[in-house]
Amino acid sequence: MKKIILLLLGLILIISSCNIKQGHPEKTTGKYVLVIHGGAGTILKKNMTSKKEKLYLEKLSQVIDSGEYILKNGGSALDAVTKCITIMENSPLFNAGKGSVFNADGKNEMDASIMDGSNLMAGAVACVQNIKNPILAARAVMEHSKHILIVSKGAEIFAKSQGLVIKPSSYFFTESRWKSYLRVKKKIEEGEKHGTVGAVALDTQGNLAAGTSTGGMTYKMPGRVGDSPIIGAGTYADNSTCAVSCTGHGEYFIKNVVAYDIGALMKYTQVSLKEAANYVILDKLKKQHAEGGVIAVDKFGNFTMTFNTSGMYRGYVTSDGFKGVKIYNKNFRNED
Numbered sequence: 095m096k097k098i099i100l101l102l103l104g105l106i107l108i109i110s111s112c113n114i115k116q117g118h119p120e121k122t123t124g125k126y127v128l129v130i131h132g133g134a135g136t137i138l139k140k141n142m143t144s145k146k147e148k149l150y151l152e153k154l155s156q157v158i159d160s161g162e163y164i165l166k167n168g169g170s171a172l173d174a175v176t177k178c179i180t181i182m183e184n185s186p187l188f189n190a191g192k193g194s195v196f197n198a199d200g201k202n203e204m205d206a207s208i209m210d211g212s213n214l215m216a217g218a219v220a221c222v223q224n225i226k227n228p229i230l231a232a233r234a235v236m237e238h239s240k241h242i243l244i245v246s247k248g249a250e251i252f253a254k255s256q257g258l259v260i261k262p263s264s265y266f267f268t269e270s271r272w273k274s275y276l277r278v279k280k281k282i283e284e285g286e287k288h289g290t291v292g293a294v295a296l297d298t299q300g301n302l303a304a305g306t307s308t309g310g311m312t313y314k315m316p317g318r319v320g321d322s323p324i325i326g327a328g329t330y331a332d333n334s335t336c337a338v339s340c341t342g343h344g345e346y347f348i349k350n351v352v353a354y355d356i357g358a359l360m361k362y363t364q365v366s367l368k369e370a371a372n373y374v375i376l377d378k379l380k381k382q383h384a385e386g387g388v389i390a391v392d393k394f395g396n397f398t399m400t401f402n403t404s405g406m407y408r409g410y411v412t413s414d415g416f417k418g419v420k421i422y423n424k425n426f427r428n429e430d
Contacts, residue, residue, distance in 0.1 A: 126165035127296040127391045129399060129410045130157055130178050132188045133308075134341045134387040137405025139422055147421065150187060154409040154419040157181050161293065162411045171295035171303035171337070172210050172233075179206070179229040179305050182291040186268045188407070190291040191227060194266055194309025196275040199316050202266040204309050205323040206232040207243075211302030211331035216242050218323035219249040223266075226259040229307045232323070234258065243323060271312075278313040290322055292339030294331070294391045298413075302393060304329050304337035304353070311344070320344025326354035333393055335360045336367055341406065342386015346379060356390060367392040371400040 132154065139147075160181055161174040183191025194202040206228035207218035217236025220243065225231045231253040235244050244252055254260055290308035297303075306329045308322040321328035321344040328344070330353035331337035338353040347353075352374055359370040371388055379386065380402050387401020389408060399408045401423065409419035 124298050124413070125296065125395045126162075126298050126413045127395045127397050127410070128158065128161045128165055128174055128178070128293065128412075129295070129389040129391055129397050130154065130161070130182070130293045130408065131291065131339065131341055131387070131389045131399070132182060132407030133290050134401045134403045134406035135385065136403065137407070137421060142421070150407055150421060151419050153182075153185055153187055154407060157293075158409040158411050158417065158419065161295065165295060165297055166413070168298055170299070171297040171301050172208070174295045174297065175208065175293040175303045175305040176229060176233055178293040179291055179307050180227050183227050183229060183307055186270070188291045189271075189309045190307040191309075192266055193268055193271060195271050195312040195314075197310070197314045197316050197318070200275060201316070202263065202309060203314075203316065203318075204228045204266075204307070205319060206305070206307035207323045207325060207329040208232045208236060208305040209303065209325060209329050209331040209337075210236070211304070211333040211337055214332060216325045216329070218243040218325065218329075219253070220245040220319045220323040221317060222246065222249045222253070223263060224250055224260050225253045226261045226265070229305055230258050231256075232305070232307075242325060245319075271309075274312050290328075290341035292322075292329070292341060292389060294337040294339050294389050294397075296337070296391050296393070296395055300333070300393065302331045302333050302337040302391065304331040304339045306339045306341075308341075321347035321352070324348055326351050328353060330354045330357055332357055336390050336392040338388055338390040340386060340388050342379075342401075342403070343384050346382055346384035347386060350374070350378060350382075350384075352379070352386075352388065356388065360392070367396050368398045368400070371398045375400045375402055 161178040164174040186193040205220040209216040234256040292306040327348045335357040391397040411417040
């Protein structure tokens with residue numbers, strides 16, 4: 095009897111041990127990847143002063159360094175993405191947050207979204223005018239509300255209730271964006287009609303995240319919303335496939351559900367991340383005469399920065415030691 099009892103106890107311990115391992119699988123990969131963008135469009139080296147080019151490259155490097163610090167120290171992809179976009183929103187160099195363009199009424203209307211690939215949770219805000227960091231508002235919607243997208247005054251009231259910084263319209267005014275607005279208003283050809291900032295990341299736990307923030311298009315109709323706050327169009331993240339952030343002509347990115355389309359192609363056809371992005375951006379969208387690009391990273395750490403314009407502000411860093419920031423498109427004969 096004693097032997098039988100001991101045998102049963104041994105079996106119970108073995109079964110319990112197996113259940114513990116199955117219930118709490120180790121997911122740590124030790125690998126991380128971070129990719130950012132600051133908008134794609136008509137960005138030609140011949141139109142860029144050396145001083146301005148330096149400012150962009152330095153800011154992109156700062157953003158990459160800040161995000162990598164989080165990932166290198168075991169932080170989440172979600173935190174890295176949030177940090178990177180917040181820094182770009184605070185810089186007048188980019189069309190997001192402080193550097194946002196003006197709509198037809200001469201006002202700033204900003205959009206942002208964020209998505210957690212580990213659980214498909216997402217949050218977004220649109221048409222906000224006084225939230226200093228729209229990406230923080232989008233994250234608050236994801237984490238502290240029952241909704242995914244909140245717009246306009248409702249989003250601003252919610253953001254204020256969450257303790258986020260609210261700024262007067264004067265904070266978002268920048269001379270360069272105002273001059274762009276005036277040029278478009280006078281129907282003079284203008285090369286910065288749209289632009290966006292975004293980040294995608296894979297953390298050491300194997301989780302993906304993506305975020306996007308924008309001021310939209312210069313001289314857009316008040317109330318116009320592009321792809322950036324639309325989950326599946328401008329932002330998407332799913333641990334089973336990839337994380338994507340888009341930039342470009344929002345109406346086309348919405349119609350083609352670009353961010354989700356890239357992940358769906360990978361999931362249902364087994365093509366690689368690069369193949370999926372190339373097809374959507376360089377084939378599908380180009381045939382529709384739609385300009386823009388994407389940054390994306392998959393669950394294995396592969397990443398791509400694919401765009402069909404003359405330039406896209408972008409940067410990347412990986413735990414394998416690969417790191418860089420770029421602006422131009424070598425296919426337009428103006429690579430940096």
